[in-house]
Amino acid sequence: xxxxxKIAQALTESIQELYHSQxxxxxxxxxxxxxxxxGDFTIVVFPxxxxxxLKPEDTARQLGDALLxxxxxxxxxxxxxxxxxxxxxxxxxxxxxxxxxxxxxxxxKQAAKDxxxxxxxxxxxxxxxxLHLGHVRNNLLGDSVSRILEADGKRVIKVNxxxxxxxxxxxxxIAWQRYGQGETPESSGMKGDHLVGKYYVEFDKHxxxxxxxxxxxxxPEEEAAKQAPILQEAQAMLRRWEEGDPExxxxxxxxxxxxxxxxxxxxxxxxxxxxxxxxxxxxYLLGKEIVKEGLDKKVFYRHSDGSVRIHLEDEGLDEKxxxxxxxxxxxxxxxxxxxxxxxxxxxxxxMIYVVGNEQNYHFDVLKLILGKKLDYDWGKTIYHLxxxxxxxxSGKMKSREGTVVDADDLMDTxxxxxxxxxxxLGKTSFSEEEAKQLADIVGIGALKYFILKVDPxxxxxxxxxxxxxxxxxxxxxxxxTHARIRSLLLKAGFTPQQTLPGGEAVxxxxxxxxxxxxxxxxxxxxxxxxxFSPAVLANYAYELAKSYNRFYQDCPILRxxxxxxxxxxxxxxxxxxxxxxxxxxxxxxxVPERM
RNA sequence: GGUUCCGUAGCUCAACUGGAUAGAGCAAUUGCCUUCUAAGCAAUAGGUUAUGCGUUCGAGCCGCAUCGGAAUCACCA
Numbered sequence: 001x002x003x004x005x006k007i008a009q010a011l012t013e014s015i016q017e018l019y020h021s022q023x024x025x026x027x028x029x030x031x032x033x034x035x036x037x038x039g040d041f042t043i044v045v046f047p048x049x050x051x052x053x054l055k056p057e058d059t060a061r062q063l064g065d066a067l068l069x070x071x072x073x074x075x076x077x078x079x080x081x082x083x084x085x086x087x088x089x090x091x092x093x094x095x096x097x098x099x100x101x102x103x104x105x106x107x108x109k110q111a112a113k114d115x116x117x118x119x120x121x122x123x124x125x126x127x128x129x130x131l132h133l134g135h136v137r138n139n140l141l142g143d144s145v146s147r148i149l150e151a152d153g154k155r156v157i158k159v160n161x162x163x164x165x166x167x168x169x170x171x172x173x174i175a176w177q178r179y180g181q182g183e184t185p186e187s188s189g190m191k192g193d194h195l196v197g198k199y200y201v202e203f204d205k206h207x208x209x210x211x212x213x214x215x216x217x218x219x220p221e222e223e224a225a226k227q228a229p230i231l232q233e234a235q236a237m238l239r240r241w242e243e244g245d246p247e248x249x250x251x252x253x254x255x256x257x258x259x260x261x262x263x264x265x266x267x268x269x270x271x272x273x274x275x276x277x278x279x280x281x282x283x284y285l286l287g288k289e290i291v292k293e294g295l296d297k298k299v300f301y302r303h304s305d306g307s308v309r310i311h312l313e314d315e316g317l318d319e320k321x322x323x324x325x326x327x328x329x330x331x332x333x334x335x336x337x338x339x340x341x342x343x344x345x346x347x348x349x350x351m352i353y354v355v356g357n358e359q360n361y362h363f364d365v366l367k368l369i370l371g372k373k374l375d376y377d378w379g380k381t382i383y384h385l386x387x388x389x390x391x392x393x394s395g396k397m398k399s400r401e402g403t404v405v406d407a408d409d410l411m412d413t414x415x416x417x418x419x420x421x422x423x424x425l426g427k428t429s430f431s432e433e434e435a436k437q438l439a440d441i442v443g444i445g446a447l448k449y450f451i452l453k454v455d456p457x458x459x460x461x462x463x464x465x466x467x468x469x470x471x472x473x474x475x476x477x478x479x480x481t482h483a484r485i486r487s488l489l490l491k492a493g494f495t496p497q498q499t500l501p502g503g504e505a506v507x508x509x510x511x512x513x514x515x516x517x518x519x520x521x522x523x524x525x526x527x528x529x530x531x532f533s534p535a536v537l538a539n540y541a542y543e544l545a546k547s548y549n550r551f552y553q554d555c556p557i558l559r560x561x562x563x564x565x566x567x568x569x570x571x572x573x574x575x576x577x578x579x580x581x582x583x584x585x586x587x588x589x590x591v592p593e594r595m
Numbered sequence: 596g597g598u599u600c601c602g603u604a605g606c607u608c609a610a611c612u613g614g615a616u617a618g619a620g621c622a623a624u625u626g627c628c629u630u631c632u633a634a635g636c637a638a639u640a641g642g643u644u645a646u647g648c649g650u651u652c653g654a655g656c657c658g659c660a661u662c663g664g665a666a667u668c669a670c671c672a
Contacts, residue, residue: 029611029612029613031611031614034615034616036615037615042614042615044613044614044615044653046614046652046653047652049652080615081615082615082652082653083614083615163672166671166672167671167672168672305670307670309670316597316598317598317668318597318598318668321669322670323670328670330669330670330671330672331669331671331672334672356666357599357600357666357667358665358666358667359666359667359672360598360599360600360666360667361598361599361667362667364598364599386599386600388600388601388665388666389666391665422634425632425634427632442634450607453608453609454607454608455608455609457600457601458600458601458608459600459601459664459666460608461606463607469607469621470634471620471621471634472619472620472621472634473607473608473609473620473621474620474634477620477634477635480632480634480635481634481635483632483634484631484632484635487631487632488631491631492631520611523611524611527611527612531612535609536611539610539619540611542609542619542620543609543619546619549635549636550636550637552631552636553635553636553637554636556630556631557631558630558631559630559631560631595632595634
């Protein structure tokens with residue numbers, strides 16, 4: 001049981017005894033005392049003044065005395081204006097370290113094996129081009145949130161929904177047929193997804209040229225955009241695909257296979273994986289039962305042109321088409337269908353979708369239809385984890401115009417920078433193999449941290465030149481702290497079995513600060529899980545590393561002559577390294593033993 | 596135009612959900628490697644939290660208005 005909950009309990013009792021009121025002790029949040037002030041936990045007593053009918057200072061003192069009497073682990077308190085600052089005994093803090101450091105599950109909860117899972121969908125790439133920076137943010141968020149939820153005691157099922165059909169793939173296919181001359185990943189030495197992406201760009205180039213040609217002949221531009229032969233061919237191909245034309249399907253399967261091989265490499269390098277992958281070619285016809293049910297329930301209606309629609313004007317949205325007049329599905333139909341399918345398959349307690357904020361409207365509609373209009377209980381569990389766009393200094397990324405930051409290139413750049421940095425710092429004791437591994441851990445870690453430390457819902461700016469920094473508030477800084485601790489422990493001959501000596505060791509301020517940060521880890525994990533926000537953990541890890549570095553600077557360890565003090569500091573160091581590793585692990589970032 | 600989100604140091608981001616003197620990192624200036632790894636530490640400078648009202652003991656955070664920026668408002672996905 002944490003100090004906070006004990007304090008909260010005693011606080012409720014005290015309020016009852018002192019003021020004969022059931023008053024809401026929860027409204028008095030117990031918070032961490034600010035660094036500038038003495039104490040560990042702070043209670044703001046202003047909300048109690050009406051009950052106590054005393055001055056803020058007197059109220060705080062009254063409560064302070066009451067709590068001190070009830071809670072033996074408290075040493076003392078001080079009062080500044082309406083703030084009651086409580087200090088926990090040093091021996092209690094050391095007791096915390098003794099207990100928590102030996103707990104391999106510290107801060108993490110275990111999921112019950114048969115618990116209903118949380119479903120999380122992320123990545124969801126198109127198969128006509130390689131992954132870019134936008135996908136990177138999506139992938140990293142989805143992966144990290146999954147890890148965080150697991151640490152919070154949930155069973156998590158990660159799913160990917162690959163958009164493997166549609167006009168965009170046909171564009172790549174047509175261009176490859178026209179201009180590819182049988183080129184394959186093997187013959188070109190290109191990664192499969194990059195090869196297919198190349199033909200997507202190729203399509204766009206020729207498409208634009210054909211439009212220009214038509215315009216030159218006097219066709220209005222709008223008309224030319226529709227008439228361009230290459231587009232017509234792509235549309236014809238899509239029709240053939242839908243009819244199941246064997247030759248088209250074969251080409252489609254071949255090119256998709258190239259892309260999947262490429263994606264696999266990228267995913268593996270990013271360190272992410274899925275429990276299940278859905279393909280739109282299998283799911284794009286789903287959702288019609290739901291439409292039928294909605295019609296039966298008179299939630300949807302049939303428009304005079306034959307299409308099925310729903311009125312959402314009363315919800316501040318507008319009329320939405322759910323089925324085309326020719327009876328075929330639209331995007332939302334599919335999503336209604338896949339949501340139902342997944343519910344039936346897994347019966348999850350929540351369904352999380354990691355999708356960019358450009359689709360906020362779409363998910364508002366989805367949640368509204370399933371959770372309110374059709375009134376499914378499971379529809380209410382849908383959560384859209386909406387994240388902001390990644391912008392470049394030059395503006396937006398446009399895949400057709402080649403102004404994208406490619407995921408593979410980016411990872412290469414990062415690992416290259418990391419390797420160069422290691423070399424420049426004169427770290428030569430690594431074998432070639434070790435150096436390569438280290439560059440990967442540091443480079444990919446830096447990338448992940450850079451993206452995850454930003455609040456998901458905010459747009460973020462990615463400046464390729466300046467952003468790739470390995471100093472300051474970055475993963476390498478945190479990784480370095482970890483490596484330094486490990487090396488220190490190695491030199492000291494420290495083993496995890498070593499425990500703290502008993503007795504009343506005196507805690508210095510640097511020790512105290514870092515213990516206090518370690519203590520906050522479980523609450524941080526819980527908060528990150530509640531908010532679906534890796535950023536919370538990223539900032540925590542940074543604070544922890546930073547306070548350790550101060551500690552490291554101020555408190556000698558190997559040179560410390562007092563054996564008890566040295567042992568305490570070693571234990572704190574080992575514990576810190578462990579928490580850093582775990583916190584970074586929840587971000588999907590590895591932490592090296594040496595660097 | 597409607598809806599949603601964002602606006603914090605020159606730049607990139609925090610601020611424990613309404614609490615105390617708004618914090619870090621880059622960039623700038625300055626110290627510290629013969630002592631546990633300098634990818635580090637310490638210090639200086641940088642702010643009317645876009646603006647204006649309001650709510651209350653107390654507002655970067657809540658409400659209203661204004662100004663800027665983004666997304667979206669397809670029988671595309």
